[in-house]
Amino acid sequence: MAKETAIEDAEAVARCLGGDRDAFDTLVRRYRALAVGVSFSTCRDRALAEDIAQEAFIRAYKCLNQLTRHESFCAWLMNIVKNAALRAAQNVARREQVYKLASVDRGPHTENPTAAMEFAELLGRIDESSQQVLTLKYLHGMTCAEIGSTLGVPTGTVTSKISRALSSLREVARRGNR
Amino acid sequence: MKSDCEKCQELIRRGAYIDPSAEGFDEMAEHVAACPECAKLLKKIRDLEGSVRAAFRWADPGEGFNARVMRAIAAPPRSSLFWRFAPLAAAAAIVLAVLAAIITGRPSGDTLRLARISGELTLAKGGEVARSIPIDADVVVPESQVALEVVHGVGLALRPHSVFRILPASTTGYTRLDLKRGGAAISVKTDAKADKLEVGLEGFSILTSDADFLVETRTNGALPGLYVDRGRVVVSFGGGVSVVERGEHVELVADQLLSRVRSGEARIKADLAALDAHCRDLQTQIARYEAMVQTYGVRRRERNDELVMAQEALTVAPDQETARELEKRISKEMAAVENLDFVMGEHIAKMSTLRGELPKRLNELRRKRAMAMQQREKCKAGLALLAGLR
Numbered sequence: 001m002a003k004e005t006a007i008e009d010a011e012a013v014a015r016c017l018g019g020d021r022d023a024f025d026t027l028v029r030r031y032r033a034l035a036v037g038v039s040f041s042t043c044r045d046r047a048l049a050e051d052i053a054q055e056a057f058i059r060a061y062k063c064l065n066q067l068t069r070h071e072s073f074c075a076w077l078m079n080i081v082k083n084a085a086l087r088a089a090q091n092v093a094r095r096e097q098v099y100k101l102a103s104v105d106r107g108p109h110t111e112n113p114t115a116a117m118e119f120a121e122l123l124g125r126i127d128e129s130s131q132q133v134l135t136l137k138y139l140h141g142m143t144c145a146e147i148g149s150t151l152g153v154p155t156g157t158v159t160s161k162i163s164r165a166l167s168s169l170r171e172v173a174r175r176g177n178r
Numbered sequence: 179m180k181s182d183c184e185k186c187q188e189l190i191r192r193g194a195y196i197d198p199s200a201e202g203f204d205e206m207a208e209h210v211a212a213c214p215e216c217a218k219l220l221k222k223i224r225d226l227e228g229s230v231r232a233a234f235r236w237a238d239p240g241e242g243f244n245a246r247v248m249r250a251i252a253a254p255p256r257s258s259l260f261w262r263f264a265p266l267a268a269a270a271a272i273v274l275a276v277l278a279a280i281i282t283g284r285p286s287g288d289t290l291r292l293a294r295i296s297g298e299l300t301l302a303k304g305g306e307v308a309r310s311i312p313i314d315a316d317v318v319v320p321e322s323q324v325a326l327e328v329v330h331g332v333g334l335a336l337r338p339h340s341v342f343r344i345l346p347a348s349t350t351g352y353t354r355l356d357l358k359r360g361g362a363a364i365s366v367k368t369d370a371k372a373d374k375l376e377v378g379l380e381g382f383s384i385l386t387s388d389a390d391f392l393v394e395t396r397t398n399g400a401l402p403g404l405y406v407d408r409g410r411v412v413v414s415f416g417g418g419v420s421v422v423e424r425g426e427h428v429e430l431v432a433d434q435l436l437s438r439v440r441s442g443e444a445r446i447k448a449d450l451a452a453l454d455a456h457c458r459d460l461q462t463q464i465a466r467y468e469a470m471v472q473t474y475g476v477r478r479r480e481r482n483d484e485l486v487m488a489q490e491a492l493t494v495a496p497d498q499e500t501a502r503e504l505e506k507r508i509s510k511e512m513a514a515v516e517n518l519d520f521v522m523g524e525h526i527a528k529m530s531t532l533r534g535e536l537p538k539r540l541n542e543l544r545r546k547r548a549m550a551m552q553q554r555e556k557c558k559a560g561l562a563l564l565a566g567l568r
Contacts (some may be wrong), residue, residue, distance in 0.1 A: 001355050022452055033238035040237065050239045057247045098341065119233030138227065139234035141528050143197050159193030159200045166226055 041124025
């Protein structure tokens with residue numbers, strides 16, 4: 001597996017705090033797609049989602065010493081992403097309102113949905129722990145044993161977590177289609 | 179059969195399908211091979227897994243994202259003054275550019291003349307002024323792009339012209355002059371003072387504000403060879419050192435340059451080590467997938483042999499009951515083979531993605547190594563010349 005899988009989140013955070021920037025690179029590589037997905041689920045703009053994710057990682061790096069439970073890096077980061085995305089979405093909404101008042105046609109600001117895009121949006125609506133296991137499994141192609149070693153949990157727990165995460169995703173999709 | 183289905187569905191619920199090493203995978207696979215209803219359920223889950231993979235692929239911003247984040251967190255701390263004025267300077271630059279366009283610009287072909295810059299560039303070597311070159315350049319913007327182009331009337335430019343862009347304030351909050359090509363380029367003024375000149379080398383960005391200038395290396399691993407401070411500019415590049423004179427202030431800042439070179443070298447070394455490790459990891463992963471595909475290939479052959487034997491036996495089945503039994507067995511073996519095909523297909527797809535990535539990374543590694551060597555040589559030469567100039 002890739003280099004990043006060899007280091008647990010908590011260990012990577014500890015290394016970052018010790019001045020090892022490469023460890024943060026590992027965390028960015030591990031969670032960048034998830035961060036963009038979560039951000040996209042709020043702002044519905046791929047480019048903006050990427051900017052928000054980038055800003056969130058930078059903010060996370062600067063505030064890393066405030067993270068008390070190092071193993072919760074993913075959940076903590078996703079909270080930063082969500083808050084930043086919410087703020088950005090509010091700004092966009094305000095701007096749209098101004099354009100509307102000024103009768104300026106800005107054209108469609110959301111992208112045409114594709115299946116992948118819709119699923120990326122759904123990813124933002126499930127809990128952080130589910131997002132994390134799905135990222136490790138389906139983005140990084142890690143085996144359950146590798147995920148277990150990364151998260152510090154037994155392999156059996158990982159399989160159940162992934163299965164539950166997929167069920168949540170299916171449930172969210174079903175509710176969305178109603 | 180009903181209880182077998184319940185057991186299989188329980189295994190699926192517990193995630194036995196997730197990977198072949200998961201507990202109950204074989205048991206589940208065996209049942210699914212013989213039960214169309216459970217196979218249908220598993221197929222739905224496999225489709226969902228496919229969608230999740232596609233969603234992640236779609237959302238993944240790629241390695242460039244890492245580079246941007248790492249560059250942002252590696253940036254040297256800015257003075258509060260800089261941060262206070264940077265957005266203002268960016269806005270002012272744009273306003274001035276537009277004003278200049280209105281005042282002086284007339285469409286000419288597909289470019290618009292924005293302003294004119296003039297000054298003198300002094301080349302110095304071994305402490306002696308070697309050559310002094312007047313610069314007389316037009317600043318034009320191609321109408322089709324948000325880009326400013328400096329066209330030299332007379333100048334140092336090693337190539338006919340250099341193009342750079344003024345990028346909008348990024349998430350890091352400053353305006354960047356991004357040199358795009360040209361061995362040495364004369365950059366545009368970003369304020370109204372006509373005597374301001376900034377010099378850039380390919381691969382460097384100059385951050386500007388009303389207050390001061392900062393130099394930032396770019397991700398291509400270029401090492402700094404340029405230092406700009408209020409009233410002072412020193413540039414070093416392959417063949418020598420150039421000093422840009424503005425007013426009467428010319429000062430050498432070898433210490434700062436040296437420290438920048440050292441930090442740049444450390445960064446390049448770290449980048450190379452990370453890339454090297456990544457390549458080795460890719461090779462390990464590929465080997466692991468190859469081994470897994472081989473194992474599954476053996477299992478598939480076994481199941482296929484069973485299938486062929488059952489099919490042959492069916493042709494000579496002595497009675498109806500034996501034939502029915504054999505048909506059941508054939509259906510079970512066919513499903514098992516299909517299931518193994520699916521798992522192998524997944525592994526082969528992953529393997530080919532990694533195989534596709536490996537040469538790219540190896541090329542990148544080679545390129546970066548060569549670039550690092552070149553940069554080291556350039557910096558050595560530049561530093562030696564700087565030492566001579568002091």
